[in-house]
Amino acid sequence: MRGVRRGGRFLLVALVGIAATACAGDAEPVDESTVTVFGPYVGADADRFADVIADFERSTGIDVAYTGSVDFVSDLRQRAVGNQRPDVAMVPQPGVVDSLVENEVLQPLEIDTVRAVGEAFGNTALETTSWNLRFAVPYRSNVKSLVWYRPGVFSDNGWEVPQTLDELNSLVDDMGAGGTMAPWCFSVFAGSSTGWPATDWIEDLVLRRAGVDVYEQWAQGEFSWQSPEIHDAFQEFHELVVDDERSAGGLRAVLQTEVSSAGDPLFADMPGCAMYRQASFAEDWFPDGTTIGPDADVDYFVLPSEAADESGIVTAGDAAVAFADRPNVNRFMAFMASADGGRAWADDGGFISRRTDVDVDDYYNDVDGGVAALLQTETTTRFDASDMLPADVGSGLLWSQITDWLNGSLTLDDLLASLDEALGIDD
Amino acid sequence: MSDSVADEPVRLTSLGTIAGWLGRFEPADPDADAVQAVEELLPTGSDTWPYLRRFTALTALSASIAAFGLLADSGAVVIGAMLVAPLMTPIIGVSAATVTADNRRLLRAVLIIALGTVVAIVVGWFVSFVAAGRVIDVRSLPTEIRSRTFPGLLDLGIAITAGAAAGYIQPRRSAISALPGVGIAVALVPPLATVGITLELGLGADSRNALLLYLTNLAAIVFAAALVLLASGFRPHDNEGRRSLWVRLAITLVAVMLVAIPLTLHTRSVILDLRLRTAVTAAVENWDPDIEILDQEADVADGRAEVELLVVGRGDPRPVYQLAEDIGARFGGPVNLRVRYQSNELFVVSTR
Numbered sequence: 001m002r003g004v005r006r007g008g009r010f011l012l013v014a015l016v017g018i019a020a021t022a023c024a025g026d027a028e029p030v031d032e033s034t035v036t037v038f039g040p041y042v043g044a045d046a047d048r049f050a051d052v053i054a055d056f057e058r059s060t061g062i063d064v065a066y067t068g069s070v071d072f073v074s075d076l077r078q079r080a081v082g083n084q085r086p087d088v089a090m091v092p093q094p095g096v097v098d099s100l101v102e103n104e105v106l107q108p109l110e111i112d113t114v115r116a117v118g119e120a121f122g123n124t125a126l127e128t129t130s131w132n133l134r135f136a137v138p139y140r141s142n143v144k145s146l147v148w149y150r151p152g153v154f155s156d157n158g159w160e161v162p163q164t165l166d167e168l169n170s171l172v173d174d175m176g177a178g179g180t181m182a183p184w185c186f187s188v189f190a191g192s193s194t195g196w197p198a199t200d201w202i203e204d205l206v207l208r209r210a211g212v213d214v215y216e217q218w219a220q221g222e223f224s225w226q227s228p229e230i231h232d233a234f235q236e237f238h239e240l241v242v243d244d245e246r247s248a249g250g251l252r253a254v255l256q257t258e259v260s261s262a263g264d265p266l267f268a269d270m271p272g273c274a275m276y277r278q279a280s281f282a283e284d285w286f287p288d289g290t291t292i293g294p295d296a297d298v299d300y301f302v303l304p305s306e307a308a309d310e311s312g313i314v315t316a317g318d319a320a321v322a323f324a325d326r327p328n329v330n331r332f333m334a335f336m337a338s339a340d341g342g343r344a345w346a347d348d349g350g351f352i353s354r355r356t357d358v359d360v361d362d363y364y365n366d367v368d369g370g371v372a373a374l375l376q377t378e379t380t381t382r383f384d385a386s387d388m389l390p391a392d393v394g395s396g397l398l399w400s401q402i403t404d405w406l407n408g409s410l411t412l413d414d415l416l417a418s419l420d421e422a423l424g425i426d427d
Numbered sequence: 428m429s430d431s432v433a434d435e436p437v438r439l440t441s442l443g444t445i446a447g448w449l450g451r452f453e454p455a456d457p458d459a460d461a462v463q464a465v466e467e468l469l470p471t472g473s474d475t476w477p478y479l480r481r482f483t484a485l486t487a488l489s490a491s492i493a494a495f496g497l498l499a500d501s502g503a504v505v506i507g508a509m510l511v512a513p514l515m516t517p518i519i520g521v522s523a524a525t526v527t528a529d530n531r532r533l534l535r536a537v538l539i540i541a542l543g544t545v546v547a548i549v550v551g552w553f554v555s556f557v558a559a560g561r562v563i564d565v566r567s568l569p570t571e572i573r574s575r576t577f578p579g580l581l582d583l584g585i586a587i588t589a590g591a592a593a594g595y596i597q598p599r600r601s602a603i604s605a606l607p608g609v610g611i612a613v614a615l616v617p618p619l620a621t622v623g624i625t626l627e628l629g630l631g632a633d634s635r636n637a638l639l640l641y642l643t644n645l646a647a648i649v650f651a652a653a654l655v656l657l658a659s660g661f662r663p664h665d666n667e668g669r670r671s672l673w674v675r676l677a678i679t680l681v682a683v684m685l686v687a688i689p690l691t692l693h694t695r696s697v698i699l700d701l702r703l704r705t706a707v708t709a710a711v712e713n714w715d716p717d718i719e720i721l722d723q724e725a726d727v728a729d730g731r732a733e734v735e736l737l738v739v740g741r742g743d744p745r746p747v748y749q750l751a752e753d754i755g756a757r758f759g760g761p762v763n764l765r766v767r768y769q770s771n772e773l774f775v776v777s778t779r
Contacts, residue, residue: 038748043763050761069748078746 034063035332038079039090040072040318044284048351049090051344056335062328073395074192080105085323088332090139092318093387094130095394100321106135107325109333113137116337125354130219130383136319137337140345141354143371144200144314144384146300148276150266153181159274161301163308165208172240175274185266185273186247187257188403195399197259198406199386200314201241201277205233207312207382208305219385221393221423225416234405234412241277242406248272255407260285266298277303279316280371284350292367302374312380316387317354393422457660461598465661468520468597469532469539482539483546485513486616490547493620494554500569505617510607512616514543518645519597522590522652525675526661528668540645547616551623565628575621576633578640579694583687586647589613593648594655613644639689646682653679699727706757707734714750715740721769732762739769 041049046068053064067086069075073096079085080100091097100106109117117137131138154160159175162168175183188195207215210229217223218230225231241247247254248265249272265272267287276282283292291297305311320336322329335341339358345351349364352372360376363369375381386394401418404410420426457465470478489512496504517539524533563569568576589612596602596609621637653676663669703725711718722737734754738744744766751764 046763067748067752069746069751071747075746075748 033326033328034065035088035328036086037064037066037088037090037332038072038076038086039066039068040070040092041066041068041090042070045281045350048345048348051348052341055340055344056332059340060328060331060335062331064332070190071192073391077391080323087324087326087329088320088322088336090318090320091136092316093391093395094132094136094319094383095387095389096391097132097136097319097321099391101132101135105323107322107329108134109137109322109337110330113330113334113337116334120337120339120355120357122356125356130388131319136321137333138354139318139320139336139342141315141317141352141375142280143302143374144279144316145204145303145312146278146280146282146371147303148263148266148278148282148298148300149274150271150297151294151299152297153271153274157274162304164304165306168304169240172246181271182246182248182265182273183275184241184247185263185276186241187254187259187262188406189256190259193395193399195401195403195406196386197262197278198237198402199394199398200279200384201237202230202233202402203314203385204277204303205236206230206385207314207380208303208310209233209236212312212380212382215382215385219382219388221389221425224425225419225423226413231412231416234416238412251406255403280352280367281350283367292365310380311378312382313374313378314384315375315381316384389423393419397422456662457598460600461659462661464598464600464603465519465523465656468516468523469536479539479542482513482517482543485511486543486546487550489513489616490550490620490623491554493547493614493617494551494624495558497569497571497575497617497620497624498555498558498563500571502571505571505614506611508616508620509611509614512610512614514540514547514615515593515606515610515648517543518615518648519593519652521649522594522656523597523661525649525653525679526657526663526672528663528665528671528675544619544641547619548623548626551620552627553623554620555624555627565630568630568633571617572621572624572633575618575640576625576630576636577693577697578636578643578690579697580687580690581694582640583643583647583683583690586613586644587651587683590648590651591655594652595659597652598656598659598661613648615641615644618644636693639686643686643690646679646686650676650679650683696727700725703727703732703734703754703758706732706754707736710750710753710757711736711738713753715745717741718744719771727760730760732758732760732764734762735765735767737767737769739771741771744768 037053039049046066049066049068053066056062057064073093076089076091076096080103085105091100097106114133117133121138149161159171162171172183175181186197186201188197190196203215206218206229209232210218214223214229218225223230242251242254245251249257263276263278263282263285264287266274266276267290286292286298293299302311302313320333322333339355342351342353342355342358346353346358346363346368349368352363352368352375354375356376358372360369360373363372386398388394389398398419401410401415405412405415489508492511493505493508496502496508517536520536521533521540524530524536563572589609592612593606593609596606618637618641622634622641625631625634625637657672657676663672704723707723707725708720711720718738718740720736720738724733724735726733732754747764747766750766751762754764755762
């Protein structure tokens with residue numbers, strides 16, 4: 001990140017929603033004071049979350065004020081150590097929650113809320129979730145390992161969806177580089193979070209090449225970054241996506257294009273890229289009116305594994321944590337733990353959950369339903385490793401160092417060594 | 428009604444008082460010169476065709492000058508176009524025909540205005556077709572054009588007072604030299620040229636707004652000038668005309684009220700934008716007094732503030748969420764904020 005700031009200019013995006021005072025009909029106000037919520041949702045996502053808040057306000061008469069920022073992690077870190085804590089935060093990284101718990105700034109959930117989460121998510125999901133469930137209410141989930149492509153462009157060029165990683169490598173070779181259509185759309189620029197999309201790519205490759213056991217140890221900060229498995233994943237990512245201008249616009253676009261605009265070339269009349277590996281939430285960044293499906297504007301496939309019969313997906317998600325112990329805050333946390341807490345967003349689209357008490361047919365459209373079904377049926381799902389690492393490393397050092405590695409100011413060996421050092425891992 | 432009540436002095440309601448006052452207010456008939464000055468507004472008989480040729484030519488020339496002036500963003504040229512424009516004459520003719528209940532003249536005046544309207548729009552479109560693509564960027568329209576694509580209540584006020592001035596000046600030949608001032612105050616042809624230009628550029632919303640400005644001017648001038656002509660003693664000649672006078676005036680008033688609705692919405696939006704800009708400036712000052720705003724875009728859409736800032740400062744900025752929350756608290760509604768922050772660093776280098 002420091003490397004980017006040296007450029008002298010960066011973009012910060014924030015949204016603040018001042019929730020209208022709710023007239024709750026015959027509902028009795030529990031507490032007059034407003035619940036302040038801080039999260040990473042901005043723009044359309046903030047509007048959808050505001051609909052969730054409106055449901056809560058209508059049913060309880062409690063006012064909620066939401067602020068969202070793309071600099072959420074660094075802002076929250078600052079707010080947590082200073083005396084500007086929100087009542088509730090929607091956190092996308094289990095590692096950040098763990099850090100907050102260690103710093104003793106979070107309030108434990110009420111026992112009824114913990115129980116409600118257990119009943120809603122079931123044992124299988126809980127085994128794979130990475131949240132500290134004494135403090136966090138898992139909320140929204142997403143699938144990271146998706147590759148978006150345009151079926152029409154694939155058929156026009158005689159390309160087929162790859163079934164294995166080797167087929168993917170061959171396909172990328174076929175697509176060539178330096179022409180008008182690069183194999184990939186990819187960028188890492190996201191303000192103070194610059195670098196995170198590269199970590200997703202590497203996590204997918206570690207899960208596929210090194211297997212679940214190595215991935216889990218690695219995500220727990222117990223497997224050396226300098227090991228051949230992790231080193232090779234970084235190397236393969238660079239060769240597959242970055243080398244030889246395999247991403248639209250070359251290295252310059254990789255470093256300078258905002259993450260939310262990275263996929264734009266895919267949708268151009270003369271497509272600038274053939275594939276865009278990005279999480280299910282990328283749907284929000286597509287041009288208005290984009291249709292999704294096998295015969296539509298764009299479709300997706302799960303990034304293939306080594307063998308056609310193997311599979312695996314990296315997931316991520318957000319959880320609600322509370323900094324304050326007041327009745328209205330506890331009421332909000334209980335609401336977030338209920339199926340009602342996601343209903344308004346699911347109705348708006350772009351919300352999926354691992355809850356077992358929501359049927360996949362109840363989601364906004366086939367895409368949301370399809371991704372939710374993936375979460376429920378896929379046996380090898382693992383949470384985003386960088387989000388699970390201690391926040392200073394997984395949501396800080398790793399992002400900045402991976403950006404420095406991409407822009408050529410840091411070697412891969414130095415990057416891996418510094419991560420081992422930060423995590424206290426002996427090579 | 429009982430005797431006791433009948434003996435009491437008659438008490439009028441306030442409306443009755445006004446009606447009674449108006450009934451007593453019977454201005455003297457206008458003198459022959461004034462009547463002639465008003466009748467000369469519209470041609471009759473063999474004068475009609477030469478008048479129409481002259482009217483069409485002047486309208487086309489005026490619209491052409493206006494269109495070039497608008498594209499060149501030259502206020503002086505646009506004012507020149509207003510002085511050439513002949514549209515004010517038939518519009519005052521509509522007012523005069525309204526208060527004198529002369530339906531033939533009213534129809535003739537309306538048709539002439541319709542002719543002028545179409546000619547001015549077509550000429551504006553044509554000039555834009557020939558020249559605009561080379562001289563302007565549709566994303567940043569010239570100020571002279573932009574100022575005619577968002578009329579508000581102030582424009583209605585200008586048109587009403589200018590219409591009243593026109594109604595006062597027209598029957599008084601001694602004051603006729605002031606009439607061009609009225610033409611400048613309420614530009615009629617420049618909004619029409621703007622309609623043509625924006626139509627040609629495919630800017631439908633801007634085109635509708637420029638037409639709204641023109642209709643505002645048209646309705647307000649007719650209404651205000653009619654009232655002033657009425658106060659100057661112009662009346663229908665027959666009883667039937669007198670009976671329909673208030674209906675005719677009511678129709679012009681309804682036209683003014685109809686255009687006032689979108690103008691009120693525009694004005695409300697302008698006031699909201701102003702309130703937002705004030706909130707943004709104060710919040711930035713509060714956020715970091717050393718920050719300088721280089722560029723600011725702040726609009727209110729659907730009750731939500733959309734703010735984009737380019738700021739320059741030293742070192743790392745304070746958290747932007749604080750700025751967003753402060754703007755939200757001052758503005759009193761939801762905010763979408765984008766801040767582009769430039770680091771203000773000075774590098775001094777010497778070589779020998």
